[in-house]
Amino acid sequence: xxxxxxxxxxxxxxxxxxxxxxxxxxxxxxxxxxxxxxxxxxxxxxxxxxxxxxxxxxxxxxxxxxxxxxxxxxxxxxxxxxxxxxxxxxxxxxxxxxxxxxxxxxxxxxxxxxxxxxxxxxxxxxxxxxxxxxxxxxxxxxxxxxxxxxxxxxxxxxxxxxxxxxxxxxxxxxxxxxxxxxxxxxxxxxxxxxxxxxxxxxxxxxxxxxxxxxxxxxxxxxxxxxxxxxxxxxxxxxxxxxxxxxxxxxxxxxxxxxxxxxxxxxxxxxxxxxxxxxxxxxxxxxxxxxxxxxxxxxxxxxxxxxxxxxxxxxxxxxxxxxxxxxxxxxxxxxxxxxxxxxxxxxxxxxxxxxxxxxxxxxxxxxxxxxxxxxxxxxxxxxxxx
Amino acid sequence: xxxxxxxxxxxxxxxxxxxxxxxxxxxxxxxxxxxxxxxxxxxxxxxxxxxxxxxxxxxxxxxxxxxxxxxxxxxxxxxxxxxxxxxxxxxxxxxxxxxxxxxxxxxxxxxxxxxxxxxxxxxxxxxxxxxxxxxxxxxxxxxxxxxxxxxxxxxxxxxxxxxxxxxxxxxxxxxxxxxxxxxxxxxxxxxxxxxxxxxxxxxxxxxxxxxxxxxxxxxxxxxxxxxxxxxxxxxxxxxxxxxxxxxxxxxxxxxxxxxxxxxxxxxxxxxxxxxxxxxxxxxxxxxxxxxxxxxxxxxxxxxxxxxxxxxxxxxxxxxxxxxxxxxxxxxxxxxxxxxxxxxxxxxxxxxxxxxxxxxxxxxxxxxxxxxxxxxxxxxxxxxxxxxxxxxxxxxxxxxxxxxxx
Numbered sequence: 001x002x003x004x005x006x007x008x009x010x011x012x013x014x015x016x017x018x019x020x021x022x023x024x025x026x027x028x029x030x031x032x033x034x035x036x037x038x039x040x041x042x043x044x045x046x047x048x049x050x051x052x053x054x055x056x057x058x059x060x061x062x063x064x065x066x067x068x069x070x071x072x073x074x075x076x077x078x079x080x081x082x083x084x085x086x087x088x089x090x091x092x093x094x095x096x097x098x099x100x101x102x103x104x105x106x107x108x109x110x111x112x113x114x115x116x117x118x119x120x121x122x123x124x125x126x127x128x129x130x131x132x133x134x135x136x137x138x139x140x141x142x143x144x145x146x147x148x149x150x151x152x153x154x155x156x157x158x159x160x161x162x163x164x165x166x167x168x169x170x171x172x173x174x175x176x177x178x179x180x181x182x183x184x185x186x187x188x189x190x191x192x193x194x195x196x197x198x199x200x201x202x203x204x205x206x207x208x209x210x211x212x213x214x215x216x217x218x219x220x221x222x223x224x225x226x227x228x229x230x231x232x233x234x235x236x237x238x239x240x241x242x243x244x245x246x247x248x249x250x251x252x253x254x255x256x257x258x259x260x261x262x263x264x265x266x267x268x269x270x271x272x273x274x275x276x277x278x279x280x281x282x283x284x285x286x287x288x289x290x291x292x293x294x295x296x297x298x299x300x301x302x303x304x305x306x307x308x309x310x311x312x313x314x315x316x317x318x319x320x321x322x323x324x325x326x327x328x329x330x331x332x333x334x335x336x337x338x339x340x341x342x343x344x345x346x347x348x349x350x351x352x353x354x355x356x357x358x359x360x361x362x363x364x365x366x367x368x369x370x371x372x373x374x375x376x377x378x379x380x381x382x383x384x385x
Numbered sequence: 386x387x388x389x390x391x392x393x394x395x396x397x398x399x400x401x402x403x404x405x406x407x408x409x410x411x412x413x414x415x416x417x418x419x420x421x422x423x424x425x426x427x428x429x430x431x432x433x434x435x436x437x438x439x440x441x442x443x444x445x446x447x448x449x450x451x452x453x454x455x456x457x458x459x460x461x462x463x464x465x466x467x468x469x470x471x472x473x474x475x476x477x478x479x480x481x482x483x484x485x486x487x488x489x490x491x492x493x494x495x496x497x498x499x500x501x502x503x504x505x506x507x508x509x510x511x512x513x514x515x516x517x518x519x520x521x522x523x524x525x526x527x528x529x530x531x532x533x534x535x536x537x538x539x540x541x542x543x544x545x546x547x548x549x550x551x552x553x554x555x556x557x558x559x560x561x562x563x564x565x566x567x568x569x570x571x572x573x574x575x576x577x578x579x580x581x582x583x584x585x586x587x588x589x590x591x592x593x594x595x596x597x598x599x600x601x602x603x604x605x606x607x608x609x610x611x612x613x614x615x616x617x618x619x620x621x622x623x624x625x626x627x628x629x630x631x632x633x634x635x636x637x638x639x640x641x642x643x644x645x646x647x648x649x650x651x652x653x654x655x656x657x658x659x660x661x662x663x664x665x666x667x668x669x670x671x672x673x674x675x676x677x678x679x680x681x682x683x684x685x686x687x688x689x690x691x692x693x694x695x696x697x698x699x700x701x702x703x704x705x706x707x708x709x710x711x712x713x714x715x716x717x718x719x720x721x722x723x724x725x726x727x728x729x730x731x732x733x734x735x736x737x738x739x740x741x742x743x744x745x746x747x748x749x750x751x752x753x754x755x756x757x758x759x760x761x762x763x764x765x766x767x768x769x770x771x772x773x774x775x776x777x778x779x780x781x782x783x784x785x786x787x788x789x790x
Binding site: 005006007008010023027031049050051053054055101114119120122123124125126128129130131133134135136137138139140141142143144145146147150151152153154155156157158159162163164166167168169170171172173174175176177178180181182184185186187188189190191192193194195196197198199200201202203204205206207208209210212213214215216217218219220221223224226233234236240241243244245248249251255284314315318320321322323324325326327328329330331334335336338339341348349350351353354355356357358359362 | 388390391393394403407411415430433434435436437438439441443449450452453518519521522523524525527528529530532533534536537538539540541542543544545546549550551552553554555556557558561562564565566567568569570572573574575576577579580585586587588589590592593594596597598599600601602603604605606607608612613614615616617618619620623626627628629630635637638639640641643700703704705706707708709710711712713714715716718719720721723724726735738739741742743744745746747748749750
């Protein structure tokens, strides 16, 4: 979409975030906001890492020394004319520089300032150190993942900053909606720990409603069979893994039958499998011993397939399942190519355009900035110096 | 009383499970009027197929998953496959600012509620269509659950141990990524509508939102050809970086060391044991070379202490540390309690349960969460007579025609 048509085209965002909030600025930038990244002279820590590059596209960049009174005054003047300011310093850091919410809000009552921190602005953990691992642990997300005979695990690619940033963007735009109707700015206090609670899905409800504490079960899905049988969801195949399962429900019955028919065609359906009435079978109520027999046969069958073979036939036969994709599989996915998801920016390929607005994808308009790349440009536009 | 941030918004939801309806929950939490449309002819899978149920007995009115997805909404039942029901749905859409739907692509249009048809009556309408892989493309119509889409998007391959099969995440992880992006997309589209008067149709691919959270690994692959694998709890820069057992059953602590000074602080907090004084371990490269040994030693130390003691000592020393909270810990966790991350609501069948509050706290217009998820058709009269203005006679006729099934 052209810049004027972009949903957030009229607005300027001052982006003071560290790694915890980089993605928040990117989300606003790809919706058309003018996101100005403010870095210390020489550029911030973490510059050039894959995460830095991925989450700083679409922004312009200026440098400011916030430890000097001149830099602080310039930021205050920038904030007077900005619509949003997003930051992810430890609580109290900006206040100590005279740049906290109270000071900035006094000079710009319409400002929306969003602060992203590990645990929030106040409370017993406000100053506690936490990286991705500690946030996955403190939020309960790690508790639910991993093999039962080893420690809980995080996802190997850091996720907490992504959740915090995406929720920060949502909270920022909710505050914006209110501001556009009333003129009232506000401070949005985002906790990365709390932003991960949706990733627990319904696990907290087992504790609240039944007093049960769900446990990690590796590749098995638990809590879906009334007799407590574990349903395998990750299966080895010839060149990696695929994901599918025995199901209950109408769509599940169709999928179960289609998989059994495919196995029979390949001569890999034992008699016990061929005798099952798939109209009546439900993984929700089936006997655990029967589930174990069926799963043994499915496991032997899937081992004969490649990820690609499984993916193609699953689509053709309407089996509910996908490959367990690696980044290489994702890069080769024909669906993503057809949707023109890959965008070249600054000589690098980015996944882009998660949503289309009347067919126009939300995408960043520029590569990540060099340190102070737009200092002169902003001055020329009359942005306070 | 302050105005709720989204008090002016009218939202109608068609769909089931999480990916559509949880978007509406974020809006309802901040005061939007959200009408969730369902049907008795095909119940939401969250009402029927997902434990837990209150008291452990399957019951569509006692389902935990449905309860946590629909607080503070109005619930109506409509049979969209008959004209009487469809007509009421059209009237709901005609007065709405936002429609959220997560059917498989094309389903809503086949029912006669596609965007073009709805926008003809209501040009300012913003419709969010959220589905697995987007409305277009060769795989648009491939069915699938969020648990499996999480694997297609790369997360499962990156969860677990390098010498073991990948581990699942808990349920449809990716659905909730798409939910956050869905909230953002709707609010951005509404902002443009304020300027232009025009609504729009948002085609959101859950798969593609997941790739936003995978972007660093994808960029690294395109730049270097490296295919990232799962690494247990290890990290490419911090070392040590892991989860260790404490005293008691299934008590764990996460800790990590991000530079050499932090290693010194950790060493002091361990009471400076002989093994840790080895100068080889003073640098990240030295610690990396002996990571197995360090993890074993740390595990020996933590396993003789309570989780609380380990956390207290390392936090006091300025080391990155946190307990691995389980679901019972979370309910009592003081930081989350201070932020009112759990909001008690009273449900007539389930009893009191804790709805999840937003992770973003707005200083002037805080979220107000107070009403439980609706029972089937609980607000039919309130919505169709109160908001649409049906007379009692019209309502009874619609009921006889089966509109509310």
